[in-house]
Amino acid sequence: MIYLDNSATTKPFPEVVDSFVTVATKYFGNPSSLHELGMKAEQLLTQSREQIAKSLGVKPSEIIFTSGGTEANNFAIKGVALTYRHRGNHIITTAIEHPSITEPCRQLEELGFDVSYLSVDKTGRVNIDELVKTIRDDTILVSIMHVNNEIGSIQPIEEIGQLLTQYPKILFHVDHVQGIGKVPLQFHKAHIDLCTMSAHKFHGLRGAGILYVRDGVRLSPLLAGGGQEMQRRSGTENVAAIVAMAKALRMSLEKYRERIAYLWDVKKTWIRELQAIPDIQVNTPLEHSAPHIINFSLNGLKSEVFVHELAKQDIFVSTTSACSSKKKAPSKTLLAMGADQKRAESAVRVSLSFENTLEEIPIAIRAMKEAIQKLQEVTR
């Protein structure tokens, strides 16, 4: 099997699954219970929080565990909107965000909030000047993703954070789901107020995510109830998945240090090989892009059939992002980058992890060439 869909989800590390199983069977108590078993669970939670905070260079009190990236993004957007609505009702985000950002924004628009969507250039990056022009007196939130999930472009988060320090009333949220463990981001240096991460994108398990909330930022809870997570996110904590996430994050960051250079080799080789295929247009720029995402178009061929064709050979890639692929819509990011309809509709994404190797490339490329040939015969 050659798994090339790591931006959809990653294969959990076996050690991470072991931790999950141990915690789920041995320390299944509710962390809020007073007895021994509850206390063990609470200690596990505390230790996870401390370890994660340490590896991110922030305080434990700034880490809020959520059920995943979607909840964390919703919490950030809606929490800020509800808490700070007296300051204004203008939100700025980009045209290429994940649906878990754009949909909450759309919901807020129905409630009377005003949302501006920044455009991106041909390389999938926002323009700082445009951001400056879009900022208004009543802007309360700027939400920008670090690494784009479809084409892998990296936004200038540090520059934006630096710029926003001139607007003390604006909070800065970063969707770091695709970046964590692949593209380093220093929260303090980038002046980030809120930051989303999700465990299953770095070899953890589904059901656990993180919202970093800088000390001093108040957020009206999305889930009200028993007051877990420092009164900000109620619901019995998913201790097993959270412990597994702490371990997955530690291991991923270690992998990053050991293998990032190799991952770049793999990506560059991929791009070189893909560019050599006449019917393929590579959409991911080499500059300012993440080391693990390669997006290309099939010159109008149906990408869905292409994905199935490769799956027959046990090679797994995806059409656009997994979350949009069921809608059969053209790639939103590619359209925003100015690609034509045909190109946006036939996009395919290869997304890597540190487990992928150079040796896989010739096998996958051969399969791709065959698939293209087959498709061309059918469509003609």
Add this chain to the structure above:
Amino acid sequence: MKYDRILIRYGEMTTKGRNRNHFVVHLKRNIKRKLKRFPNIKIESMRDRMYILLNGEPHEDIIEQLKTVFGIHSFSLAMKCENDLEQIKATALAAVEQLPHKGKTFKVSAKRADKQFPFSSNELNYEIGSYILRNTDSLTVNVHEPDINVRVEVRKDGTYVTCRDIPGAGGLPVGTSGKAMLMLSGGIDSPVAGYLAMKRGLKIEAVHFFSPPFTSERAKQKVIDLVKKLTKFGGKIKLHIVPFTDIQQEIHKQVPDGYSLISSRRMMLKITDALRQKYNGLAIVTGESLGQVASQTLESMTVINDVTTTPILRPLVSMDKTEIIKIAKDIDTHDISILPYEDCCTIFTPSAPKTKPKKEKVIHYESFIDLTPLVEEAIANTETLVIDEQFATVDEFEQLF
């Protein structure tokens, strides 16, 4: 050119005479321990100041750590150069440029400790000031209230340039005043008392009274967490956990309600004193504040204190609760202290404890019970934990992370 060292100014220790070295050695040891994570640094100590040579280690992290070391009055990032005017000017400029300086005001305060140096301090002020002015865009001079005070000190061994003083924790280096036992309940006050005791140079060992099943493992964990917070200031701290259930039940049975509280306090003090003797401490620190609760009236204190002649230090004695809470928040113990678990102070509390107890009466009531073997047993069964900043109670979790 980058900041290559941190200059540390001593606090109150500078008033010491011939025994000053004792303080300096302690401070150096404490700093070294605190900065263990940074293997490349080198600490140079002198009679009146200390330098940490960074050797490439990140100064931001080191500054955060230094803020918790007692005995430091203030410290500054510094650069050193040779006693040469051109070099001094360049170094001073580099020092300013590393700070956010756009649109700010500055002044130069030169000091010429090395009188062999050919320029007087006034000449130096002028030379360096005008050099900085010429080579920056938006910096202006303000000698009365400058945003940046560029301090230049020409000493025999070289010239030091610093721009910003960061206040230290003050006090005396932990360990220079000897060792005391801290009675730690888990409430808001006792950790603050421990903190203040350490600030005056005491090394502390904590004593906690544990009454299972009336107080839970969670109460114990809470105390461990509190001690862990204190280790930030005092290095490793020993925590003695004394089983107290039997004594408390015995007192509850024999001593009338109004006096049971006083009596158990007396026993706690007695046991703490015995532990103090065992571990060579010289005093006992408590979080008592005068008049706060029934056991803290002067009458109660007298009766409780009667079991020992060891000095009992009460750093909070004159403080209001609000002041104590403020410190507790600053040292990060407040949120742990307010967790709602029963502890040795809250359980067995009579509904109407005496606020003016009589010593004779307590002694009379206690005469019906033979507490000595119980006290001895409690001391023998005391569990001692050595806690440091990385302390994790449960090793069984190690594989999980």
